[in-house]
Amino acid sequence: MRKKIVAGNWKMNKVLDEAIALTSELVNMAHDEVTNDAEIILCPPAIYLSTIQKYIENAPHFSVAAQNVSDKLSGAFTGEIAAPMLQSIGVKYVLVGHSERRQYFGETNALLAEKVNVSLAHGISPIFCCGESLDQRQNEDYIGFVKNQISESLFHLSAEQILSVIIAYEPIWAIGTGLTATSEQAQEMHAALRGHLAGKYGEEVANEISILYGGSVTAASAPELFSAPDIDGGLVGGASLKSREFTNIIKAR
Numbered sequence: 632m633r634k635k636i637v638a639g640n641w642k643m644n645k646v647l648d649e650a651i652a653l654t655s656e657l658v659n660m661a662h663d664e665v666t667n668d669a670e671i672i673l674c675p676p677a678i679y680l681s682t683i684q685k686y687i688e689n690a691p692h693f694s695v696a697a698q699n700v701s702d703k704l705s706g707a708f709t710g711e712i713a714a715p716m717l718q719s720i721g722v723k724y725v726l727v728g729h730s731e732r733r734q735y736f737g738e739t740n741a742l743l744a745e746k747v748n749v750s751l752a753h754g755i756s757p758i759f760c761c762g763e764s765l766d767q768r769q770n771e772d773y774i775g776f777v778k779n780q781i782s783e784s785l786f787h788l789s790a791e792q793i794l795s796v797i798i799a800y801e802p803i804w805a806i807g808t809g810l811t812a813t814s815e816q817a818q819e820m821h822a823a824l825r826g827h828l829a830g831k832y833g834e835e836v837a838n839e840i841s842i843l844y845g846g847s848v849t850a851a852s853a854p855e856l857f858s859a860p861d862i863d864g865g866l867v868g869g870a871s872l873k874s875r876e877f878t879n880i881i882k883a884r
């Protein structure tokens with residue numbers, strides 16, 4: 632059975648006190664809502680990872696993810712954070728290929744394949760983000776585009792390795808815009824991506840991989856999105872910064 636996952640990507644938000652307050656509120660509120668098949672992943676700015684880990688210590692369904700990792704293992708790369716460093720503080724997940732990193736930091740499918748490799752080699756599961764722009768949705772084979780992101784960054788992996796990857800479909804036109812994909816639009820893509828994974832790794836493996844939806848998810852839109860058969864939870868941005876709203880999204884999963 633694949634896991635239901637709700638992840639909150641805080642992006643570059645919150646100072647320390649606010650990050651701690653949000654985490655404490657979430658742990659208190661979500662306490663009764665989690666069951667054994669679920670996982671809540673908080674993705675704070677890297678500077679707070681160790682602190683947030685302490686605040687979730689007694690909340691077994693919570694974990695943290697880094698928002699980024701270097702493709703290099705060590706050396707003269709000022710400002711970067713390496714997979715062995717994340718591993719050394721017990722981080723189990725990392726976002727790889729968020730569209731903001733692709734767009735503002737020029738991350739390519741080939742670079743992301745390297746980031747996936749270094750993460751897996753250090754026991755960290757990549758949450759691999761993919762998704763098309765509005766222009767691509769309107770003018771191109773948008774499903775083919777997203778499938779290609781997955782082939783180019785993930786299809787060198789073995790079946791055993793791909794089982795450690797979580798996929799997050801985040802259409803760029805829905806990120807931070809208030810324009811959520813409908814559950815039909817999201818389900819269409821998720822089913823296509825699962826089919827793509829099945830073509831490469833077989834149905835049994837594809838059925839074990841969690842595919843999350845991200846893009847303006849709110850407590851109002853989550854129940855319908857999460858009830859679609861191939862949507863296994865969400866990667867939430869803005870709404871993950873508010874404890875009540877995010878808790879209600881967790882409840883919807």
Ligand SMILES: O=C(CO)COP(=O)(O)O
Pocket residue numbers: 640729801805806807808809845846847848866867868869870
């Ligand atoms: O980019 C996202 C999560 O990674 C989605 O952000 P929003 O939920 O703010 O649209």
